[in-house]
Amino acid sequence: MLDLYRHWGMDGEPEAREFLARRYIERMFGVMENLTCAACPLSGKEKRKEIARYFKSPNVAWSLRYAKPRSFMMRVMLVPFRMRSVWLTYLLSRFISFVKSRSPATFARLKAER
Numbered sequence: 001m002l003d004l005y006r007h008w009g010m011d012g013e014p015e016a017r018e019f020l021a022r023r024y025i026e027r028m029f030g031v032m033e034n035l036t037c038a039a040c041p042l043s044g045k046e047k048r049k050e051i052a053r054y055f056k057s058p059n060v061a062w063s064l065r066y067a068k069p070r071s072f073m074m075r076v077m078l079v080p081f082r083m084r085s086v087w088l089t090y091l092l093s094r095f096i097s098f099v100k101s102r103s104p105a106t107f108a109r110l111k112a113e114r
Contacts, residue, residue: 021066024059026114029077029093033100036093048086051093055084074114 031054034040035047042050054060064082069075080088100107 017066018068021063022068022070024063025067025069025078025081026074028054028060028063028081029096032089032093033096036090037097038101044090048090051086051089055081055086055089069114071114073110 032051035042035050040047060081064078067078069078077092080092096107099110
């Protein structure tokens with residue numbers, strides 16, 4: 001998406017930058033949830049290692065700098081990311097996976113309200 005916004009000449013605009021950063025971080029929650037769901041064959045240790053690897057990404061650092069979450073829930077969910085806490089992010093992702101698998105309707109409602 002960054003390339004597309006660059007092509008349109010909008011990559012320097014604060015609104016576009018914030019949108020892209022927020023969208024990237026929201027997608028990272030999806031990545032983390034997929035990583036920590038029961039269907040993922042990796043061990044807990046391997047999952048935490050992957051989370052640590054994601055935190056080293058320059059895109060994550062850039063997104064955390066410019067993203068302005070629009071809901072209280074997203075501000076709270078970003079706390080482990082901003083702390084770069086692998087353990088807290090792992091626990092949060094496991095919780096998200098739990099809600100998604102046990103109560104898809106609740107998960108969908110919460111996701112829509114983010």
